[in-house]
Amino acid sequence: MDHVIEIKGLRKVYRDFWYRPKVIAIDRLDMEVKKGEIFGFLGPNGSGKTTALKLMLGLIFPTSGKIRILGKVPTDVRIKEQIGYMPEESYLYGFLNADETLDFYGKLNGIPRARRKERIEKVLDIVGLKHARKRRLSDYSKGMSRRISLAQVLLKDPDLVLLDEPTIGLDPVVSREVKDVILGLKSEGKTVVLSSHLLSEVQTVCDKIAILCEGKLIKEGNVDELLTVNGETEIVASGLKQEDISRIKDVISSSGGKFISSGHPKETLEGLFIKSIKEKQESKSN
Ligand SMILES: Nc1ncnc2c1ncn2[C@@H]1O[C@H](COP(=O)(O)OP(=O)(O)O)[C@@H](O)[C@H]1O
Numbered sequence: 001m002d003h004v005i006e007i008k009g010l011r012k013v014y015r016d017f018w019y020r021p022k023v024i025a026i027d028r029l030d031m032e033v034k035k036g037e038i039f040g041f042l043g044p045n046g047s048g049k050t051t052a053l054k055l056m057l058g059l060i061f062p063t064s065g066k067i068r069i070l071g072k073v074p075t076d077v078r079i080k081e082q083i084g085y086m087p088e089e090s091y092l093y094g095f096l097n098a099d100e101t102l103d104f105y106g107k108l109n110g111i112p113r114a115r116r117k118e119r120i121e122k123v124l125d126i127v128g129l130k131h132a133r134k135r136r137l138s139d140y141s142k143g144m145s146r147r148i149s150l151a152q153v154l155l156k157d158p159d160l161v162l163l164d165e166p167t168i169g170l171d172p173v174v175s176r177e178v179k180d181v182i183l184g185l186k187s188e189g190k191t192v193v194l195s196s197h198l199l200s201e202v203q204t205v206c207d208k209i210a211i212l213c214e215g216k217l218i219k220e221g222n223v224d225e226l227l228t229v230n231g232e233t234e235i236v237a238s239g240l241k242q243e244d245i246s247r248i249k250d251v252i253s254s255s256g257g258k259f260i261s262s263g264h265p266k267e268t269l270e271g272l273f274i275k276s277i278k279e280k281q282e283s284k285s286n
């Protein structure tokens with residue numbers, strides 16, 4: 001099976017108390033997610049991202065349209081085992097520590113004792129919380145809370161993971177760590193669908209994105225392709241002198257091209273920030 005998610009003509013209208021149509025949250029959405037892809041829903045607040053995820057999970061029902069998820073309808077109990085979902089807000093029991101939390105959810109998911117123990121070790125490792133496993137969750141930072149929620153989702157080793165705003169409210173370093181966990185899932189062959197209102201978040205992890213606006217899909221495709229400026233060529237070189245650049249300009253114009261710009265390539269602000277923090281931390285630990 002190639003497509004993990006297939007959606008056709010999906011529409012969701014929220015109704016008010018008198019059953020009058022109130023908000024068209026999703027409007028004629030068509031999309032597909034392939035196995036092993038990281039797919040990102042991008043859109044401003046209220047554009048329908050959470051609604052789309054809840055429809056895929058069968059938590060709410062479409063007004064019209066079709067959804068196939070892992071080849072079945074979203075309400076089919078046979079696929080529940082294979083799907084992990086992290087809601088926008090996670091509710092954690094502050095008086096439990098990480099080990100107890102994961103054991104509790106493992107039991108809820110019906111994972112047998114021996115397997116539970118093995119999975120808890122594995123997911124704590126994945127999210128990097130082994131050092132804090134005995135600490136109460138009420139003492140966790142926001143980033144740690146998000147990571148334990150992620151661990152909880154991964155406990156049953158799902159093939160498809162749906163994450164609603166996984167990096168919301170996290171600082172760039174923790175956000176990068178969460179993104180690395182997501183990339184790790186991809187390398188294990190899992191399919192990930194996530195939502196975000198932050199452009200840079202999706203750009204760095206997603207293979208494909210769908211931009212939603214007022215419930216409508218306004219752009220969809222491969223991230224690299226969408227961002228490629230066609231008809232222009234970028235050349236990056238080192239060790240050039242000013243006169244070399246003048247000669248290159250001549251070559252460009254004699255080839256019928258047009259010289260547009262030259263300069264030093266820029267690092268992203270996120271890259272610079274994370275590099276600086278890492279350097280500081282490393283110098284402290286040495
Ligand atoms: N239970 C609900 N009842 C009525 N309207 C809702 C409900 N849930 C969401 N909406 C509306 O649907 C639209 C999309 O919401 P949502 O899917 O939460 O967007 P996003 O996750 O992109 O911020 C918004 O206008 C929101 O107010």
Ligand SMILES: [Mg+2]
Pocket residue numbers: 049050051088164
């Ligand atoms: Mg939302």
